Amino acid sequence: MILDLTGRVALVTGSGQGIGRAIAQLFAARGAKVLLATRSEASGAETLELIRAAGGSAELQVLDLGTRAAANQAVAAALRAFGGLDLLIHNAAVFPMQPLAQLSDDILETTLAVNLKSCFWLTQAALPALCRAEHPRIVITSSVTGPRTAIPGLAHYAASKAGVNGFIRAAALELAAQRITVNGVEPGLIATQAMANLGDSPALAGSIPLKRLGTPQDIAHAMLFLASEQAGYITGQTLVVDGGALLPENAQLV
Known part of the structure; x- marks a missing residue:
């Protein structure tokens, strides 16, 4: 099944690196502007x-998504x-590690805002x-952290992503009358620059049943499906x- 986005316009936030870059490249390769x-x-x-070097169409807007403006x-x-605009892809996120006892108002507000x-x-x-x-289509990068798992030092991030999942469900219901589907992708451990904060990659990969970290492209392909015409009857889902990684009851079973 070839998922084609020819002629469609996609806004991809957080597209400078990692998952966002992979999404933008894949969407452009499939014909999106x-x-x-x-x-x-x-x-x-x-x-x-x-x-552009690959023959795709894109433009750049530099901004920090921490305000309505x-x-x-x-x-x-x-x-x-x-x-x-056909496809709204919200991938931008921040996740500064900060113990709950020392969590500042600034870090909390920035995390919730972005x-x-x-x-x-x-x-x-x-x-x-x-x-x-x-x-x-509206497709949002959520996370398994918050909705399903927890990591010490990321209570603010977990709360924001649990909120994202709630937004996805409620917005999907409210916008269905306008034919707008709203869905999300919950990445697990993905090999990005930001994931270096979580520890040793080989050790982390060993705890995953497929025995590897995910790639940004793994997330991009899931996003592509949810943004495609073929996903037109899917809404309110992540x-x-x-x-x-979420399958075993504990890490010793992997």
Whole structure:
């Protein structure tokens, strides 16, 4: 089954590196016109060059998705660059390690703003354009951390991602009348720069039934399916992509 996005416009947040870059590259390779929204101009420009070098269509908007104004700016940039919006892909996230006892107001607010509040802000800004789209989709990168598992030092991140899953279900119900589907992907342990904070990669991989860490491309392909026409009857769901890490009752069974 070839999942084709030809002619569709996708806004991908957090697309400067890791999972977001993989999503943007895959969507562009399948024909989408991609607006890259990322806070780092250098990494965003690198993603842009990779897509264009492969023959894809993309534009870059540098911003930090911690405010409603930035979310509005991201959507406006997509409309300005490509004249419409079909796919809203919210992948940007922050997860600074901070013990609960020392968690500052600034870290808590930034985590909730970027990870969770931006779901609301982006959706509100994108709604007029999505209502005009033929196959409108909202797909959000959630996490197994929060909805299903916990990691010490990431209570704020876990709470934000549990909130994301609640948003996905409620928004899916509310937006169904406009034919907009809302879904998410819950990555497990994915080999990205940010995952280095969690410890030794070989040891982590050994605890996974498939005996490897996930790749950003593993998440991108799940996103591609949920953004495709073929997923038109799926809404309010999250897809766990974790190599089977959640299956054993404890790590000694792997």
